Amino acid sequence: MTSQVRGAQLARLLGQWHALPGRRRSPDYAALAGAVRGLLADGRLPLGVRLPAERELAEALKISRTTVTAAYRELRESGHLASRRGAGSWTMLPGTHRVASTGLWTPLDDRDMIDLGVAALAAPPELLPAARAAAEDLPRYLGGAGYHPTGIIELREAVAAAYTARGLPTSPDQIMVTNGTQHALDLVLRLALAPGGTVLVEAPSYPNALAALSARRARITTHGLAVEEPGWDADLLLGSLRQVRPKLAYLIPDFQNPTGHLMPAPLRERVVATAHAVGTDLVVDESFVDLPLDGTVLPPPTAAHDRHSRVITIGGMSKPFWGGLRIGWVRASAPQVQRLAAARVGVDMASPVLDQLVAVHLLAEAPAIVAARRAQLTAQRDALLAALAQRLPEWRVTVPHGGVTLWAELDGPISSALARATEEVGVRLAPGPRFGLDGTLERFLRLPFTLPVADLVEAVDRIAAVRYDLDRGGRPQWREPAVIA
Structure with missing residues (x-):
């Protein structure tokens, strides 16, 4: 059955649709149609959803029905809306788009993009030798069934x-190997969070984690991070834990x-103590822990x-290594690992043995590999910062001392419009609203520094040109990012 969005709900999603940069000279109907396309581009308005009747939306937005009628007509003409008499109108995509294997919409004529939507590095040169060595190790596992729900012992x-x-x-019994960090999070949520349970997350946060929580029908509350270091307000974070008493944080x-902030050691200790006092389990994502820059000393885990x-x-x-190697892990108490393994059997049984053997060889070379990654990322971060300072000096960026991303505060609420135009x-690009829950964060943009310097500088040049075009009233066409990671 097709779901439906009511007039008041769509009005809230649209927000200040008539005041978007680059649309001040557009007729109201064109601005409204463009804003709906923007919601589709952001993923805030799903495909196949029935839109409210023209009269209902007009009343919710306090505009004339004629304006809504014209906006719906433009959306039909651009391929973003299908209508049938007596059945209503529902969202869709133009014929030049398809559904990717990720479930996200990508252009059929996808060109060679500078992709700043994915915050991940290309594979290191050590990967191929590690894969060859892993293949030589494989025969000793071929005599068994190949199922290791907690992972092979060498990797653990x-x-x-x-x-x-x-x-x-940590002992090996406290480690469970998974098919990537996202899979680790999904398994933990299956074990620790009943549908409808309350979860506290940072805002902004990782989009795929928010998607995993939504899939569990979690009731999500947020703790807002500041742009400046350290990001977390200790009193507000601990107060939220005490007041909300979430099942999970x-x-x-x-x-x-996406902010790049590093939580200070004293706050980590206080968060753990408060979580214990209120009965909250903490899920701590350490995806970037291997990538401190500028000689930054990490606090204790x-x-x-x-x-x-x-x-x-x-x-x-x-x-730190490569996204194509789908190896992650969970560190917990030994009994929790056993419960996770029991829950996992109903999902995917085990991780591939060959991939785990590759991971073993890469981890043996980790000091050299990670040192090279840090040097590479430092140079790329500095080049991106310099390009932004030169071409987009109005943007505000806090320099991260680790990780792979900048969190830029823009000179207006234009993140989604800019992403569509670029x-x-x-x-x-990955616009700010992707990292939140309610369509806010339009003043922010995540910019990873994982691409070569030349690509980063060229990307900033193109972004700057598009940014200035927005103010001249250009109307960007709709496109959808393929993957955010």
């Missing part, structure tokens, strides 16, 4: 040793995605302050 030992080296004593304390098995840590190979000049 390597991950446990890495935690121990960081000052968090999902935090990214190490170079937070959040779980180092845990004495009551309240902290479940997730991490993986995607950011698609036309070959740059794919």
Whole structure:
């Protein structure tokens, strides 16, 4: 059955639709149609949803029905709306788009984009030798069934040793290998969060984590992060834990995605103590913990302050090594790992043995690989900062001392409009609203520095040109980013 959005709901999503930059000279109907296309581009308005009747939307927006009629007509002409007499109108996409395997909409004629939607590096040169070595190790596993729900022992030992080296004593029994960090989060949510449970997250936060929480029908409350360091307001964060008493809190304390903030050690200790006092389990995402820059010294792991098995840590190979190697892990108490393994059997049984063997060899070379990654990321970050300072000096950026992303505060609420427009000049962006829950964050944009310097500088040049075009009243065409990671 087709879902429906009511007039008041769509009005809230549209917000100040008539005041968007670049639309001040447009007729109201064109501005309204463009705003609806923007909601589709952001993913805030799903495909196949029935829009409110023209009269209902007109009343909700306090505009004439004629304006809504003209806007709907323009949306039909651009291929974003289908209507049938007696059945209403529902959202769709133009014929030049298709559904990708991710479930997101991508252009059929997708060009060679500078993709700033994905915050991940290309594979390191050490990957191929690691893969060859893994293939040589594989025969000793071929005599068994190949199912290892918690992961092969070599990899669990390597991950446990890495935690121990960081000052968090860990045994292999406390490690469960997963198919990436996102899979780790999904399994933890299956175990620790009943449908409808309350979860506290940072705002902004990682879009795919928000999607996983939504899939569990979680009731999400947020703690807003400041642009400036350290980002977290200790009193507000701890106060939210005490007042909301969520079942779960999902935090990214190490170079937070997307802001790049690093949570101070004293706050980590206080968060763990408060979580224990109110009965909240903490899911700590350490995806970027291996990537401090500028000689930044990392605080102890959040779980180092845990004495009551309240902290479940997730991490993986995607950011320091390669996203195509789908290896992640969960660090928890041994009983929790066993419960996760029992829950996993109904989902995917186990991670591929060959991929795990590749991970073992990469982790053995981790010091050299990660050192090279840090040097590469430092140079690329500095080049991106310099390009932004030169071409877009009105934008405000806090320099991150780790991770792979900048969180830029723009000179207006234009993030989604800018992302749509830059698609036309070959740059794919992740607009601010993707990192929130309610369509806010339009003044912000995540910019990863994971591409080569030349690509980053060229991307900023194109973004700057489009930014100035928005003020001249240009009307960007609709396109949809393929993946945000």
